[in-house]
Amino acid sequence: MKLRSLIRSSCLVIGITGAFGIHTYAETIEDLEDRQSELQNERADVQQNIEDARSEVNQVLTDLEELNQELEQLNETLEENQRTMDETEEKVDQTENEVDQLEDEIEQIEKDIEIRREIIKERLISYHRNGGDIAYIEVILGSKNMGQFISRSNAVKKIMDSDKQLIQEQQEDKATVENKQNKVLSKLQELKDMQTELQGMISLIEDQKDAAKEKQKSLKDKQSELLALQDELQIKDSELANMQQQVKNEIAQKQAEQQTETIVLASHQSSGNDEGSSVVHTSKSKSKQSKQSQQTKSAPTANGNISTAINSGYAHLGTPYRWGGKTTAGFDCSGFIHWAFKQAGISVPGSTAGLSSTGTKISYSQAQPGDLVFFNTYKTNGHVGIYLGNGKFIGSQNSTGLAVADMTQGYWKSKFAGHVRRVR
Structure with missing residues (x-):
């Protein structure tokens, strides 16, 4: 995370600038100019850290906005499901009354x-x-x-x-x-x-709401931490600017003295009897690490009809979740699997119970695009999707509809127990 590197680099800058504040007098114009250059470099680093922190804050705000929209959608879906649950309970009561009447x-x-x-x-x-x-x-x-x-x-x-x-x-x-x-x-x-x-x-x-709220809290904490860091860096930038001005004034003063006391300065420099203490400066070497591009492990390639089943869903991303749905008007998780494989000419069951025993069970380490991955949600194997490779799967989720999700982190990682089936 950038935040930690920002904190480390800002602490380094604060420590160095604190050392600069120990000596406010440089012996020669060259020393002052070296110090001015170092201050300029340090200030550039601080300003870059400020810009990085600002970028991270903006990203956090974007993530928070997306999370708020997700929570709003989850609340709407929850209300809709609760209404359906209430209606179903009424039907159960009516049917139980029918049973009583039938017994009579x-x-x-x-x-x-x-x-x-x-x-x-x-x-x-x-x-x-x-x-x-x-x-x-x-x-x-x-x-x-x-x-x-x-x-x-x-x-x-x-x-x-x-x-x-x-x-x-x-x-x-x-x-x-x-x-x-x-x-x-x-x-x-x-x-x-x-x-x-x-x-x-x-x-x-x-x-999913609990997971989103936990993430929301984490993002707000990160935002507060970044804003505090920004304030601290702004203060350091102001301090560096003041120190730069002081050094600039000292250089101007030294140049004026040099013009009026050239002979005296030359004499003092040649005899080695200069007054005052000399300041020893150590040059600061900076090595910048080159960024190494991370090579993403390419996913295995699906062959034949399985590829058709995988690709059939992309044109319908965003299709709403519908309980029992098996058409592009709305899918539930198992209904989407049934529909997708049907496009490839492959017949599979239309329920999670049926799909959980379809084909051959394999380990997750052997998973290839087109395999079925199961998640233990409200029950064992309560949700199913089509594996895409690199830890991603496509499926119809109750909160998002038909979408691509990441099973290597967050909610889906916590619900995945390694159940994978290969339909071949």
Whole structure:
């Protein structure tokens, strides 16, 4: 960080200028001119440090502004998710009421079924004679004449058809109740799963807010430290300017004396009997270190269709996060993975649970662009993205939408546990 180097260099300048303040008298014009040159160099260093500190302050202000915007966006996303959570809770309550109503309905239908059973039972008993067991065929055969036979046959047929209809209605009622029960319970489970997902997202946003606030505090502390350093450097610059003026005045005075006392000065210099103490100056050597360019390790190159999956997202950066989304109108994390690989003609699951077991598990040290990286957010493997190389990944984040993020620092580093899958 530049701040530490600024503090070290400013302390060095302060120490040197303090040493200059010990002697306010130089013996010769050459000594004074050397000192003037050194003061000028030191003042240039101080002014450069002031400029560096000012640049860092400006960068900190820019970072703070971006962080404030990020916090504002996080708050908006949090409010939106909280509204969705409230709506989901209302739906859960409504569905639970439906379950209660359905239980009452089931109870009533079971009572109706029991009544129908009693009717059938009584109808059968009505054909018993003196405690004897007479079947329908006996009723028919017991007819005294053809008219009675036909009448009894028609009656028995109607009774049998009615009994058959009652039994069929019983079975249909049971099927209807079971179907309603399954649908309502499925709906209730779906809503509860959605509650869990939403709660996880809210927790994720809260974590991101805490991380952003911690960074905000760090930046404000840095800003205060830089401003204090700026003030101190400004004071030192003023002191150096005053010392420069003093040396300039001394040079002018020496030049005037030299013009009027040339002979006396020459005599004193040749005899070596100069009055006053001589000041020994040590030349100050400065070595400036050349800046070494840091060579960034190039990432492995993805081949074939995997490259298509990687590159498909860049044209849609900024696409908003949408829970369950799998289109360019809005993605959630697993929905984006499903969509991106689909562009490359590769079929992968559309959920983090499914993706976490897709392909082959590899170590992070073997990761190549196109591999899937997982993060333990609100749950194990709760978030997923496509690795791009050099510690970067692309994914649909709840707070930023589709974006490229750094998994080597900050929030994502803390949530990455090394789970990487290769889809090949």
